[in-house]
Amino acid sequence: MKKLFLIFFVFLILRADVVNDSNINVLEALNIEDSFLLNPTLQKQYKEYAYRKKRYFLNILENGYDILPIIRKSIQKSNIPPELIAVAMAESYFMLDAKSHKRARGLWQFMPKTAKRFGLRIDSYVDERLDPIKSTQAAIDYLKYLHDYFGKWYLAIMAYNAGEARVVEAVVRAKVDKLCKIEGKSCKNDPDIKKYRKIIREYQQKGSRAYLPLYKLYKKLSHIHITLDDLLRYQPGLKRQYLPKETRKYIIKILAMSFLFNNDEFLKYSNSYILNSGVTPSFDKVTVPGGTSLFYVAKLLHMSYKELREHNLHLKNSFTPPYKYYIYIPYKKIAYFKEHFKPKHFFYVYKVKKGDTLLKIARKFDTKIRYIRDYNRLGRYLRVGQRLVIPMNSKFVKYRVRNGDSLAGIARRFNISYKKIMKLNDLKSTVIRVGQILKIPQRY
Known part of the structure; x- marks a missing residue:
């Protein structure tokens, strides 16, 4: 006792x-x-x-x-x-x-x-x-x-995890089983129950093609009350429970x-400040022109590129799409941004040479063919002398040294100090060799 x-x-x-x-x-x-x-x-x-x-x-x-x-x-x-x-x-x-x-x-x-x-x-x-x-x-x-x-939030939550159809199936199966118990019907011999089970089986076999009869049955059985406990109840001997194991845990x-x-x-x-972590978000949305560089915005706002990138994970690149779009910046920097921002793109202008293809150019600048096409509205062919805007996805251009190149000449071409090129590429002298790949810092 x-x-x-x-x-x-x-x-x-x-x-x-x-x-x-x-x-x-x-x-x-x-x-x-x-x-x-x-x-x-x-x-x-x-x-x-x-x-x-x-x-x-x-x-x-x-x-x-x-x-x-x-x-x-x-x-x-x-x-x-x-x-x-x-x-x-x-x-x-x-x-x-x-x-x-x-x-x-x-x-x-x-x-x-x-x-x-x-x-x-x-x-x-x-x-x-x-x-x-x-x-x-x-x-x-x-x-x-x-x-x-x-009609119920808990069913909506489970459908968020398993999908609408899977929850409809679960509800129908649970209601059919309950109907047997409520009315004392034989689950094996009653014609209505046999018809209902056939609809369920056909849905399980054919999926979306047999969903409409299942949904109609779901509406027909709306008067049968079931609980969350009913839906989560384990059914011995059945491989397919009312709901997937993942959804039951969910x-x-x-x-x-x-x-x-x-x-x-x-x-x-938990030092409830965690659950009261600010009345408003710490960042806000600003609209920018297509091709705006996050490197430029980060420099303008005196913040690290990494921090700005963390607020803009929805961007797949370090620049915005070739259409007007938005970025998120720290809320406290909104006024400064609006006053000082000037549309500036992190692009490289490339002049098409004989033998160039979009694939070669894309590989040269470590970008994708589609980006070059979209930003330049290209047709099928390139022409020698054509100037292409290359959207850059890093701070650097990869330049392959050609016959006759000198470090000073490359620096002049990119409007940058040759000493910066040396430092970036860890060069001990100004000597370079044909075929060597140099990283060239971009100006913005």
């Missing part, structure tokens, strides 16, 4: 850590029944984060120091549950350049097709999945769409993280 009382007492202590008004509010915001707080998997995950993995969790928050204000502000404006911050946390650990083996990228781990569907540009010059502001708005739009589709992880976000004791431990 004493042993049973002790077990019950320990259970109450552990239960008290999870079962509280704050966590109930989280569940209600995501349309989950309060009883789910007693789910043992959820309790285990929460305690692991709260006690054994405290430092790990804080490291994730520190990654998001500059990102959290952006997400919070966007979510507040969009009138969706603030708990959805945990989706970004679970997807990328707040790392802007996160990528998966499935080609998902960025803070919200968008796949290319979904990213374009929700307004993110991906081309040879930019990948806006790596833009924290644009990708956050796209993620909010996607989650709102999923909420409209399913929703638990997001709930555990959301509980910690709302835990007063944890916030005290």
Whole structure:
């Protein structure tokens, strides 16, 4: 008897850590029944984060120091549950350049097709999945769409991970199983149940080609109530559970993280400044002409190229696309930038010689054929004497020494001191040889 009382007492202590008004509010915001707080998997995950993995969790928050204000502000404006911050946390650990083996990228781990569907540009010059502001708005739009589709936030979150169709299938299967129990029908012999199971099987075999009948069944069974516990319940003997293992872990992880976000004791431990890291973002957007060099902007603003690049990971190169575009710069430098910025490009003007091809020229300047085509609006052919604008992706031009060249002559051609060329290439003397590759610093 004493042993049973002790077990019950320990259970109450552990239960008290999870079962509280704050966590109930989280569940209600995501349309989950309060009883789910007693789910043992959820309790285990929460305690692991709260006690054994405290430092790990804080490291994730520190990654998001500059990102959290952006997400919070966007979510507040969009009138969706603030708990959805945990989706970004679970997807990328707040790392802007996160990528998966499935080609998902960025803070919200968008796949290319979904990213374009929700307004993110991906081309040879930019990948806006790596833009924290644009990708956050796209993620909010996607989650709102999923909420409209399913009517519940927790289903929207799982669909964000597994896809709409996979969650529709899970809901239909769980409802069909529940229908058997509610009405006492035989799952083997009832004609309606047999028809429903056939629709499910055909979808599993044919995929999108058989989705419409499955979706119609999903709507037809809307009167059958199921819970998150129902969807996560393990079905012995079945290889294909209602939901993929990854998705089952995903929703638990997001709930555990959301509980910690709302835990007063944890916030005290974490020096809550991390979660209140600025009312506004530390950087802002400015529009610049096509081909603007980040090297030039960094020099203009008296900051390192590396720091500026970290705010502009959505740019695939060190220059902007051949169309009017935007970059992010530190908020405190906006006024200075607007006063002193003059359109200036980090290009090299190259004169086409006999025997030149676009491939040769691209290799010479360590760039891509497409960039040269786009910036010069080229047709099929080059002509000798034609001048090409070469967008540069580094601070240097690679120059191959030709017969008759001298270091002084090369320096004059590039309007730079020969001593700078010597220093950059670690030359001990002015002697150079035919075929030697020299790095030439560009002026901007």
